[in-house]
Amino acid sequence: MVIVERESGSVIVIDSSKHKFLGRVSGLGNLIHATVKFSPDARYAYVIARDATISKIDLLTLKLVKKVKAGLDSVGGVMTQDGKYIALSNYVPGEVRILDTDTLETVKQIPAVREYEDGKKIQSRVVGILDAPGNLLIFSLMDADGIWVVDGGKKDFPVIKKFWDVGKTPYDALITPDGRYYMAGFLNSNWMGLLDTWELKEVINILTQKDEQSASDVPLWKIPHLKGWAIAGDTAILPALKKEWALVYNSKTWEWLKNVPLEGTALYTVSGPDGRYIWVDLVGKNGDLIQVIDMKTQEVIKTLNPGKGATHPQFTPKGNSVYVSLMDEDKVVVYDAATFEKIKEFPAKRPSGIFSTERAHKFGM
Amino acid sequence: MVIVERESGSVIVIDSSKHKFLGRVSGLGNLIHATVKFSPDARYAYVIARDATISKIDLLTLKLVKKVKAGLDSVGGVMTQDGKYIALSNYVPGEVRILDTDTLETVKQIPAVREYEDGKKIQSRVVGILDAPGNLLIFSLMDADGIWVVDGGKKDFPVIKKFWDVGKTPYDALITPDGRYYMAGFLNSNWMGLLDTWELKEVINILTQKDEQSASDVPLWKIPHLKGWAIAGDTAILPALKKEWALVYNSKTWEWLKNVPLEGTALYTVSGPDGRYIWVDLVGKNGDLIQVIDMKTQEVIKTLNPGKGATHPQFTPKGNSVYVSLMDEDKVVVYDAATFEKIKEFPAKRPSGIFSTERAHKFGM
Numbered sequence: 001m002v003i004v005e006r007e008s009g010s011v012i013v014i015d016s017s018k019h020k021f022l023g024r025v026s027g028l029g030n031l032i033h034a035t036v037k038f039s040p041d042a043r044y045a046y047v048i049a050r051d052a053t054i055s056k057i058d059l060l061t062l063k064l065v066k067k068v069k070a071g072l073d074s075v076g077g078v079m080t081q082d083g084k085y086i087a088l089s090n091y092v093p094g095e096v097r098i099l100d101t102d103t104l105e106t107v108k109q110i111p112a113v114r115e116y117e118d119g120k121k122i123q124s125r126v127v128g129i130l131d132a133p134g135n136l137l138i139f140s141l142m143d144a145d146g147i148w149v150v151d152g153g154k155k156d157f158p159v160i161k162k163f164w165d166v167g168k169t170p171y172d173a174l175i176t177p178d179g180r181y182y183m184a185g186f187l188n189s190n191w192m193g194l195l196d197t198w199e200l201k202e203v204i205n206i207l208t209q210k211d212e213q214s215a216s217d218v219p220l221w222k223i224p225h226l227k228g229w230a231i232a233g234d235t236a237i238l239p240a241l242k243k244e245w246a247l248v249y250n251s252k253t254w255e256w257l258k259n260v261p262l263e264g265t266a267l268y269t270v271s272g273p274d275g276r277y278i279w280v281d282l283v284g285k286n287g288d289l290i291q292v293i294d295m296k297t298q299e300v301i302k303t304l305n306p307g308k309g310a311t312h313p314q315f316t317p318k319g320n321s322v323y324v325s326l327m328d329e330d331k332v333v334v335y336d337a338a339t340f341e342k343i344k345e346f347p348a349k350r351p352s353g354i355f356s357t358e359r360a361h362k363f364g365m
Numbered sequence: 366m367v368i369v370e371r372e373s374g375s376v377i378v379i380d381s382s383k384h385k386f387l388g389r390v391s392g393l394g395n396l397i398h399a400t401v402k403f404s405p406d407a408r409y410a411y412v413i414a415r416d417a418t419i420s421k422i423d424l425l426t427l428k429l430v431k432k433v434k435a436g437l438d439s440v441g442g443v444m445t446q447d448g449k450y451i452a453l454s455n456y457v458p459g460e461v462r463i464l465d466t467d468t469l470e471t472v473k474q475i476p477a478v479r480e481y482e483d484g485k486k487i488q489s490r491v492v493g494i495l496d497a498p499g500n501l502l503i504f505s506l507m508d509a510d511g512i513w514v515v516d517g518g519k520k521d522f523p524v525i526k527k528f529w530d531v532g533k534t535p536y537d538a539l540i541t542p543d544g545r546y547y548m549a550g551f552l553n554s555n556w557m558g559l560l561d562t563w564e565l566k567e568v569i570n571i572l573t574q575k576d577e578q579s580a581s582d583v584p585l586w587k588i589p590h591l592k593g594w595a596i597a598g599d600t601a602i603l604p605a606l607k608k609e610w611a612l613v614y615n616s617k618t619w620e621w622l623k624n625v626p627l628e629g630t631a632l633y634t635v636s637g638p639d640g641r642y643i644w645v646d647l648v649g650k651n652g653d654l655i656q657v658i659d660m661k662t663q664e665v666i667k668t669l670n671p672g673k674g675a676t677h678p679q680f681t682p683k684g685n686s687v688y689v690s691l692m693d694e695d696k697v698v699v700y701d702a703a704t705f706e707k708i709k710e711f712p713a714k715r716p717s718g719i720f721s722t723e724r725a726h727k728f729g730m
Binding site: 015016017039040041042060081082083131133134135153178179180198233234252272273274275276296316317318319320338358360361362363 | 380381382404405406407425446447448496498499500518543544545563598599617637638639640641661681682683684685703723725726727728
C-alpha cells in the first residue's frame, strides 16, 4: 500500500500482506489531491502531485528514482495498457500530457481545446482519464463538455474520436473492470454518459434521477470519485451528487435499480473483489463514518466509526483486509473485512489516498 | 511469468513487462502436470510438483528458499484468501493437505473419505481445489462424486459442507473471478455442477448437452482445464469434453448459449482481461494450433500456428501480450494480443504451464 501524506508531500509504504511498515519517501510536491499509478510489474510507483510534479519511486529500495514537473496543475493520470507511458490529466495547461515511464520525458502534449462555431476557443481542464483495451486513452473535457479517445498505441497519439455536448461539466469517470464501458459523471446534468469501448460510436445518457430521488439537495461537500471499484458483480454502486444515498444500477443494462440510504453523502463507494461488500466513505456530515453495504440485501449492514476524517477505504487484493486513512487523527487503520474488527494501526501524517500496488494490473486504476 | 519446464524439473522466470529472461531455478521434482501459486505480494512462487514436492522460490533473487515433500502424488493446489496457507489437492493419499506458506510445514491433513451406507469406504483423489471469499476452500472428490467446503479461517480447518452425488467423476473446477460461483466439470455426467458461495446451499446442474450437441464423440486427448480465465463478461467459454467446439454459457443465468466450432478439441479456453478475445489451445488433432474467438461475434477470427505442441496461452496482466509454450520446439513465444504478431521468443526446455505473478491477486488462481 502506498499512502499519500497530503500536507507533508510524502508517501508511506506498507506491506499489506503482513501489515508491516516499510518506510517513507518525501519531497514529492503538493500532494493535496494526489494520485499514484504503478508500472506493469508493480515495482515503480508514480506519484502525481497537484502541482504536476511526477515522482517515480522504486518500491524495492524506497528511493526516488526520478522527478519532473509536467505542467502547473494536474488532477490525475493513468498508465497506458502497455505500460510504456503515463498520461496526465492537467488543469493548467488544459491538456493531456504523455510521459515516457522510463525517463519521465514528455513525449506528447494534447491540448484540450474546443473550437465553437462562432470562433470562440476554450482550453478545458481534463478529468477522468482512463486506459482501455486496445491501448486507448479516454478522458473528459470539464469545461467543454466533451469526451475524447486517443490511440495510445500509435505514434503521435492521435485523437481518434471527439464526442461533444455529452453532458454539462464532467467531473470524473470510471471504466468497468473489463475495460468495456467508460462512464462519466456530470456536475450540471442529471445523467451519466456511457461509452462502449468496443464500438466507440456514441455516448449514451444514463439517468441518475428518478421520482423517488427528488428529495431536496444537501451540500456538495466534495466532488465524489468514480472508479472501477464501484462495480460489484452485475451492479454499479455510485456515490450520488448532493444526496444522502448510494445509487445502484444494473451494470449490464445500466438501468437504475435503487437508492441505498446513507447517513450522509458518499465520497467513495468501494467494492471488495468479491462484489459482496461495499465500503462507503461519508464526507461532510458524519464524515467520520464508514458504512458497509451488503450487496446480498443491498442494505447497510454495518456502520463503522474508525475516527476523525476517516477516508479512502482500500481493500487488499483478495479483499481480506481494508485500509482506511484517518486524516484528522494522523493514523492509518486496518480492518479485517470479514469480522469488521480493527486489526492494526500505523502512525501517518494527515494520510489521504491509499493505493494498492495490484492496481498495476487493472484498467483505469 | 514463471514457466514450467516439465521434464527437467525446472522453471524459467521472465519479466513480461520488458519480455526479458531473468533466470532458471532447478531441482523442483517431477513437473509433469505441475502448477505454480504465488504469495499475496507475488514475491514467492510455490511450485507444486506431480510427486507432491513443494518448492518455494524467491522471485527477487531466483533462489530456492525451501522445499518439502507433502504427499506422494499431487495434482494441484491453491493459496488461501489470506495468503497464510497453501492447500494441496492430493491424489495419493487422497486428501487436502494444508501447509504454512512461511515454513511449508503441514498444519492439517483432511482425508477425502466417503463412507457409504453399506459400510464401504473410499478415499478419493482430490481435484479442483479453489479458494473463495470468506477464506473458504472448495474442492471435489474425483472418486466419490462429492464437493466439500472447508473454512480456512478457522483453527483446525473444519469441513463445513459436504455435497454428495453432484455428478459422476469430477475432474476439475473453476471459480468465477469474483469468487461467487464454484463450477465443477464431470467426466461421466453430461452436466456441470454449480455452487453459489454466498449461499453454500446446493450444487445445481448445468446441462452441457443440447440437441445440436449430439454429434458423435471424438477422442479425449487430454482432460481439459477449467479456471476463472474462462469467464468473459457475461459469458463463460468452456472447453467441451470430446467435442470439437467451445461451449458458451450466460455466466449469470448459466443457460447454454451456443457452441463455437473449432478445428479440434480445446484444452484451455483463456480470456484476456477485457473479455473480448478467447485464446483456445487445441490438443490431439491440430494440436499445434491456437484459435482465437472474438466475443463480439462469438466466432473464431484467427487461427495461429505458433509451432509444435503449442499450449498454455497466458495473457500479461492487462492483456497486451500473450505467452505460449511450444513444448515440442523447446521455445516460449510471445504475441502482441492486438496485432497477433509474434514479438519475441525464448529458448526453454519442453515448456508447459505459464503462470503470471498477478494470479496472486485472483481467486482460484
